[in-house]
Amino acid sequence: MLANPASFSGRWFDGRSAAPQPVRVSIGRHELVIDAGAERPLQAHRVAALRIAEPLEHAPRLIDLPDGGMLETEEGPALVAALRGAGHREARAVHWQGAWPASLVALVLLVAGAAWIYLVGLPRVADWAASKIPVEWEQRLGDQSLKVLDGSGLFLKTALLPEERVALEARLAAFEKAAGLVPTRRLEFRTVASGDGTNAFSLPGGTIVLLDDLVDFAGKDTEMLFAVMAHEAGHQARRHMTRSLLRGLGGAALAGLLWGDYSSVASHTAILFGQLSYSRDDEREADDFAIAALRRAGVSPAALARFFNKVRTTKGGRTGPPTWASTHPDSGERAQRAIAAAEADDAAREAASAPSR
Amino acid sequence: MDAPVDTVPMPLPAIGADAADAIAAAAVPQAKVATPTQSVPLAFTGTGSEYFRIWVVNAVLTIATLGIYSAWAKVRKASYFARNTRLLGDGFEFTANPWAILRGRVLALGLLGFYTFAYDFSLTLGLVATAVLLAAAPLLFASATRFRLRNTRWRALRFDFTASKAAAYRSALVVIAVWISSTVIGAFGGLDSAVFAGFAAVLLMPWMHHRMKAFQHRHAWFAGHASSFRSALGSFYATYAIAVVILLVAAAVAGFGAAGVSLALRSLPLARGADPKIIGFLIGAIVGALGYLASWPYFASRIQRIVWTRTALGPFQFETTIAFRTLLPIALRNFALLLVTAGLYWPFASIAWARYRIGCMSVVSVESPEAAVATLDPGPARQAAGEGAADMFGIDIGW
Numbered sequence: 001m002l003a004n005p006a007s008f009s010g011r012w013f014d015g016r017s018a019a020p021q022p023v024r025v026s027i028g029r030h031e032l033v034i035d036a037g038a039e040r041p042l043q044a045h046r047v048a049a050l051r052i053a054e055p056l057e058h059a060p061r062l063i064d065l066p067d068g069g070m071l072e073t074e075e076g077p078a079l080v081a082a083l084r085g086a087g088h089r090e091a092r093a094v095h096w097q098g099a100w101p102a103s104l105v106a107l108v109l110l111v112a113g114a115a116w117i118y119l120v121g122l123p124r125v126a127d128w129a130a131s132k133i134p135v136e137w138e139q140r141l142g143d144q145s146l147k148v149l150d151g152s153g154l155f156l157k158t159a160l161l162p163e164e165r166v167a168l169e170a171r172l173a174a175f176e177k178a179a180g181l182v183p184t185r186r187l188e189f190r191t192v193a194s195g196d197g198t199n200a201f202s203l204p205g206g207t208i209v210l211l212d213d214l215v216d217f218a219g220k221d222t223e224m225l226f227a228v229m230a231h232e233a234g235h236q237a238r239r240h241m242t243r244s245l246l247r248g249l250g251g252a253a254l255a256g257l258l259w260g261d262y263s264s265v266a267s268h269t270a271i272l273f274g275q276l277s278y279s280r281d282d283e284r285e286a287d288d289f290a291i292a293a294l295r296r297a298g299v300s301p302a303a304l305a306r307f308f309n310k311v312r313t314t315k316g317g318r319t320g321p322p323t324w325a326s327t328h329p330d331s332g333e334r335a336q337r338a339i340a341a342a343e344a345d346d347a348a349r350e351a352a353s354a355p356s357r
Numbered sequence: 358m359d360a361p362v363d364t365v366p367m368p369l370p371a372i373g374a375d376a377a378d379a380i381a382a383a384a385v386p387q388a389k390v391a392t393p394t395q396s397v398p399l400a401f402t403g404t405g406s407e408y409f410r411i412w413v414v415n416a417v418l419t420i421a422t423l424g425i426y427s428a429w430a431k432v433r434k435a436s437y438f439a440r441n442t443r444l445l446g447d448g449f450e451f452t453a454n455p456w457a458i459l460r461g462r463v464l465a466l467g468l469l470g471f472y473t474f475a476y477d478f479s480l481t482l483g484l485v486a487t488a489v490l491l492a493a494a495p496l497l498f499a500s501a502t503r504f505r506l507r508n509t510r511w512r513a514l515r516f517d518f519t520a521s522k523a524a525a526y527r528s529a530l531v532v533i534a535v536w537i538s539s540t541v542i543g544a545f546g547g548l549d550s551a552v553f554a555g556f557a558a559v560l561l562m563p564w565m566h567h568r569m570k571a572f573q574h575r576h577a578w579f580a581g582h583a584s585s586f587r588s589a590l591g592s593f594y595a596t597y598a599i600a601v602v603i604l605l606v607a608a609a610v611a612g613f614g615a616a617g618v619s620l621a622l623r624s625l626p627l628a629r630g631a632d633p634k635i636i637g638f639l640i641g642a643i644v645g646a647l648g649y650l651a652s653w654p655y656f657a658s659r660i661q662r663i664v665w666t667r668t669a670l671g672p673f674q675f676e677t678t679i680a681f682r683t684l685l686p687i688a689l690r691n692f693a694l695l696l697v698t699a700g701l702y703w704p705f706a707s708i709a710w711a712r713y714r715i716g717c718m719s720v721v722s723v724e725s726p727e728a729a730v731a732t733l734d735p736g737p738a739r740q741a742a743g744e745g746a747a748d749m750f751g752i753d754i755g756w
Contacts, residue, residue, distance in 0.1 A: 013513035018580065020447075020512070051452070054433070058402040059440040059448045070513035072447070093433070096414045103410035106417045107701075113420050140478065257419050257427060258700065 006082035008073045015068035027082040047086040126246035130239045139205030158189035175226045179297035181233045204241040208232045223303035234289025240282040280329045291341045302342040308335035401715040403441035405705035412704035428458035453508040495529035520576035528572040532565045563597040574668045582671020589663045596659040600652045607648020615641025654684035676719040
């Protein structure tokens with residue numbers, strides 16, 4: 001006599017009524033047979049042709065029947081074994097999520113993978129993509145951004161006289177040549193509508209905007225203007241604006257994949273903080289670029305420190321965010337780095353002049 | 358456009374749904390005896406420890422496949438929540454085809470990329486992208502809702518969503534008109550008109566939200582029964598207003614608190630390294646986040662109550678005991694644990710949130726839900742393009 005097929009109690013729904021029918025389900029070598037009592041004919045289905053839902057800990061197994069009906073049976077090891085015996089294979093993911101050890105391995109992989117992508121993968125891909133983007137595209141992006149900024153009312157026309165501007169442009173061009181920098185494609189002058197505008201900023205594709213307050217504050221200290229210019233040239237040379245745009249897109253995708261399923265707030269917060277850290281790295285990189293450029297032009301990096309000290313005294317009185325929540329590193333820290341570079345130069349000069357004495 | 362269902366006079370926003378419900382309940386005690394209503398609660402049986410494992414495997418595979426697996430992950434996740442949502446002991450079933458979701462996501466990514474970069478090339482291309490997006494949005498939204506409902510079953514009976522293209526456009530036309538006009542005014546007018554347009558758009562937001570919910574809740578079907586929705590515009594406005602007040606009060610408290618603590622700390626001889634600015638900022642950020650956290654559960658609980666107590670699905674109506682005071686501690690606890698675990702508490706938070714929001718719902722009917730009998734027309738599942746796209750553009754289709 002053949003071994004009895006595994007038998008389970010279940011409930012059958014015909015797909016036309018919400019009324020459940022208590023049934024016996026037998027699962028054999030390849031077949032699943034539903035016995036709904038003496039009045040109804042036996043239903044036999046090939047297990048391979050059924051859509052069997054994945055096992056869950058606290059919900060019954062659902063099996064979709066080809067005629068639109070549905071079968072429901074209690075979950076358990078016996079059912080799993082019977083379905084396996086009938087040739088049903090669960091997806092590999094089901095085995096991983098069913099067992100804690102596999103899930104913990106997945107957890108370690110997740111944390112390591114997400115960290116690697118964020119710290120190494122994304123910057124690399126963004127840098128590669130930024131290097132492939134045509135310069136004309138970046139220039140168009142920069143020109144459009146400037147148009148948007150001009151239309152926003154946040155920036156107004158410069159108060160500098162045309163002859164002042166021409167003189168300034170000539171001095172900055174001379175500095176760029178001395179420092180071995182690529183000439184700035186588009187130098188613009190603006191003034192801020194309100195607040196303190198002792199600053200300059202870069203737009204993609206070689207546009208640098210100098211604000212009147214910076215020019216006024218620098219006054220006769222042209223070297224400070226050179227330092228700020230060299231810093232912005234660093235942003236341009238490293239294509240920071242385009243890179244941060246691309247990293248932002250990548251970061252948004254990553255955070256969306258991890259936390260975007262139920263709320264966008266969590267993923268947006270993650271993107272914001274991620275952007276800030278990339279942005280601080282870019283500022284430090286531009287500072288280093290500026291220090292190197294100033295040295296080439298024979299200007300002391302202390303000029304950069306003078307600018308940061310000014311920023312610090314202007315903003316120091318107010319409550320600012322701590323470093324990790326800011327787009328820029330701490331001004332004091334940046335000034336110290338520039339001063340350290342200047343002091344190193346002085347020491348080297350003294351050391352070089354010592355033997356000749 | 359939609360058949361008016363406002364046969365019941367709308368309660369004043371100040372009275373609110375609870376008071377209106379109480380009045381209605383008090384007014385019909387005899388009617389209750391004549392037509393006994395059955396109330397069947399929904400239950401949620403999912404657990405954090407099980408969902409954590411599903412989530413972590415989903416996340417790893419999604420990252421390892423550069424996002425392609427996200428379509429399969431979505432089906433596993435939706436299926437987990439559906440099957441653990443129980444009515445009369447039986448779970449819901451979600452059986453979407455992941456390939457359809459993947460196609461939808463690729464299309465959505467293409468649309469989003471086109472829209473994001475079009476303006477960088479030329480104004481004309483940007484306007485074309487905006488036009489394409491606006492023309493597609495109502496269809497995508499309707500199609501997302503339809504995809505979700507068509508792929509959901511309970512006891513082998515299928516849900517459906519039957520809004521026609523024309524109905525989708527009619528419903529969205531005014532919303533789009535408002536959105537376009539505020540964008541155009543913002544783009545071509547000065548700063549003042551942009552502020553005005555933004556202000557107008559904010560004022561119209563509750564109305565748009567209400568219109569969207571009404572559209573969804575008036576075109577759903579289950580087993581041959583159509584859904585209906587009684588307008589509740591006043592309640593939507595009241596909810597938005599109170600949520601904003603909660604947010605503003607919390608922000609003000611956060612501002613004063615942070616300033617006060619910052620000042621107090623400055624006058625003390627502090628140990629080296631502890632910057633009072635940083636401490637003040639941290640305190641401000643935490644209190645601000647708490648304010649947002651207080652406002653959001655209020656909003657979520659009120660909207661759920663307003664929407665579901667005014668929705669009927671054939672002979673079925675819905676009741677909910679959802680309350681701000683119960684949802685708030687859940688939200689606060691979720692937030693604190695998410696912070697402490699750097700986001701890894703996420704699946705547990707999702708479960709806690711779902712357990713309460715689903716568990717507080719009941720289905721009410723005159724006849725037993727068991728008696729719901731219907732003939733079915735389970736047509737082919739439509740493309741998931743709408744579903745994926747609605748996901749991408751952040752239109753959250755609430756439970």
